[in-house]
Amino acid sequence: VVSPKIDGVAIALRYDATGRLHLAATRGNGFVGEEVTAQAHRIAEIPHRISEGELEVRGEVFMRRSVFARYAGKFANPRNLAAGALKQKDPRKTAEYELSFFAYDLLGREVELETEKIEMLRHLGFVPIESSRTGKEGMIAEFRRWAARREALDYETDGVVFKVNRISEQRRLGETAHHPRYAIAYKFQGESAVTTLEDVIWSVARSGVVTPVGIIAPVTLSGATVTRASLHNAGNVEKLGLTRNARVEVMRRGGVIPHIEFVVEAGDEPVALPDRCPSCGGPLRREEDFLYCARPDRCRDVQIGRLAHFIDRIGCEGFGPRLLEQLYDTGLVREFADFFRLRTADLLPLERMGETLARKLVANVQAHRTIPLATFLEALGIPELGKHVATILARYGSLDRIRRLTEEELTAIHSIGAVIARSVVEGLARHAEEIDHLLEFVTVTPGEDAEKPQGPLAGKKVLFTGKLQSMERKEAQNLVTRLGGRCPSGVSRDLDFLVVGEERGGKKSTKHRKAEALNAQGAGIRILTEAEFLEMIPKV
Known part of the structure; x- marks a missing residue:
């Protein structure tokens, strides 16, 4: 399925059981957005009520070029103006900008094809994003066709999105921490x-x-x-x-x-x-x-960058670049724990700092003394320890346990390779003293913001042996992870499933033999063929 990449503001619309629009929110950073329900009600192409309930519609709010022509002398581009209009505190002002909405996704309904979603959105009263269909061999021609139409469209588009049509294939391909593998965007050459x-x-x-x-x-x-x-x-x-x-x-x-x-x-x-x-x-x-x-530990910009990363990741607002520079240059904040040592009197001598703002900043920091484990790990700013790796590690226990992990133990965790393992171990060791100081002020809650196991394999341990026919081993492991399960490095008594592919020479693999031996001793490992595993997924 081929559609233009709209240069607008992504929002999600949630409809309750009665079909009433009860929440609209921007995508924000992908995890936390801004509620714009009242403003969404002022966009003509967003239905206030639909014929079905308990579902979510995603799409793009944008300003048509024909509307933007009235403002072109005052604003840089339609996207910026649309974003500003959507943030108007008075929804009546939002209505004045005549924003538009294209729907492109539907959650909460089982369909087999992406094109079925488009038709269902149209049936519910939305304006679906314009789309076409093509095979792999026609992708280049479709891209060129959309590029040729670009200037004639009444909306800004900066590329084309190609998405796999069959939903089952989308599930099989899955997603990375950043984007779906079943969709890809190609951008037009820039001006x-x-x-x-x-x-x-x-x-x-x-x-x-x-x-x-x-x-x-x-x-x-x-x-x-x-x-x-x-x-x-x-x-x-x-x-x-x-x-x-x-x-x-x-x-x-x-x-x-x-x-x-x-x-x-x-x-x-x-x-x-x-x-x-x-x-x-x-x-x-x-x-x-x-x-x-060559000496980042003593470099002003590096250290201010680390402080900015930390305070942003824990969700504490109000600490902009200029304030962070002042805090660092005055010596008030040189390590993460120093944020929690701040007092109102410390801040008052700083530029543009009144007592009300100083009290608010201190209160903001003190309100973040409880930090979920994955957030804490990501906030440390250790190379390779981003949100994805932090979320994986948070599933494996407490901060103390993670700090004791060796490179070998880390590389045994699915999707963590040697480079990541080395960087994490070295980073945790290098910043051990700073972490200890921080722990004097904050409480780390184990795994609270880790992606809690969800899906049909939630909490299950699944191991693969032999050559799989339907997918690569890595794809199968990613599938298990997406369905809430885990892929350990070896067979143990607490293994739930061993999926057996084509075994070399027709002989049972070491993992296969070990699982059978453990079952003979009373373990409950289910040994499945690849076909049984694929059939089981929707049913577990």
């Missing part, structure tokens, strides 16, 4: 323009990587005024042969991030790579195309 490169500045990220950004003469791309453009890394600066005052081509890839693509005409002074860290003045090290601060 480009030639402008002057005035300078290149270097900043230091939380990871310690030193990143170049091109400062360019203002140029309008895709309705937005651009004054900065990404240069990716030090190696790219060298490859482009950049000079100040050069004429360069800048493109907004996918209509979003501006990048300097190539030099049209050389300027005068060559752009040199820094030989010292632009933040702390310390030495740099180079790994292939990337420059890194």
Whole structure:
């Protein structure tokens, strides 16, 4: 199924058992969004009541180009204006902007095909997103067709989405931590323009990587005024042969991030790579195309970045970049625990700080003294320990247990490889003292925000042996995980299922023989063929 990628604001609409719209929320960061129920009621294409209940509809709020034409002189693009209109406190003002809505997904109803969802949405009174169908061989032609139609459409689109039609195949393909494997978006080539490169500045990220950004003469791309453009890394600066005052081509890839693509005409002074860290003045090290601060533990920008990451991940609001810089520079906050040591009197001497705001900030921090385990792990900012890995680890016990895990034990956990294991173990050890200080102020609740096992295999342990015919071993393990189960590294008495594929030479594998031996001793391991496993999934 092929559809345009709408450049709007994604929202979810929930209808209660009576078919009444009782909640509308933006997607936000994917986990926490903003409620916009009253505003959604003011969008003509969103039904207040539907003929069926207990379901969720997802779609995109956007502003048609024909409507945006009235505001073009005052606002950069339709998406920004639509987002602002949706956040109006007075819903009557939202109505004035004449927003539109395309529905593209339906949850709470069993269907076999994506196209059935589209028809069901239409039957319920929604305007489904325009779509077409094609096979694998027709994808390029469909992409070109949509690209050719792009300018004639009455809405902004920055690409095309291809989605597998059969729902059972969608389930089999599954999802990563970031996106579904059964859908892929291809973006159109961005709008480009030639402008002057005035300078290149270097900043230091939380990871310690030193990143170049091109400062360019203002140029309008895709309705937005651009004054900065990404240069990716030090190696790219060298490859482009950049000079100040050069004429360069800048493109907004996918209509979003501006990048300097190539030099049209050389300027005068060559752009040199820094030989010292632009933040702390310390030495740099180079790994292939990337420059890194060689002493991140003493680098101001790295440490402020870590503090910003921590306070953001635990959900504490009010700590913007300028405030964090002041807290760090005054010595008030140098490690995570320092946030919880703050008192109102500490904050009052800071710029633009009144007593009311100071009290509010302290109260915000103190309200976050209980932190779910997965959130705590992610907030530490350890390389490779992002939300996905933190969620997996949170299923395996307490913080104390996780801190004692070895690299070998971590690599035995499904989907955690050697590189991730080494980074996690080294990171937890390197920041052990800081973690101990933090634990004096906060309580970590075991697994509270981990993805609690759900689905037909919730809490079950499933192991595979032999060659599978319907999917790769990794795909099967991912399927088990999505259905709430776990894939241990070996056979034990508490194993629930052993799925036996094609065994080499027709002989039983070691895992197979061990499971049978344990069953002879009273274990209850169910030994299944691949076909039995596939049949069992909807029934367990």
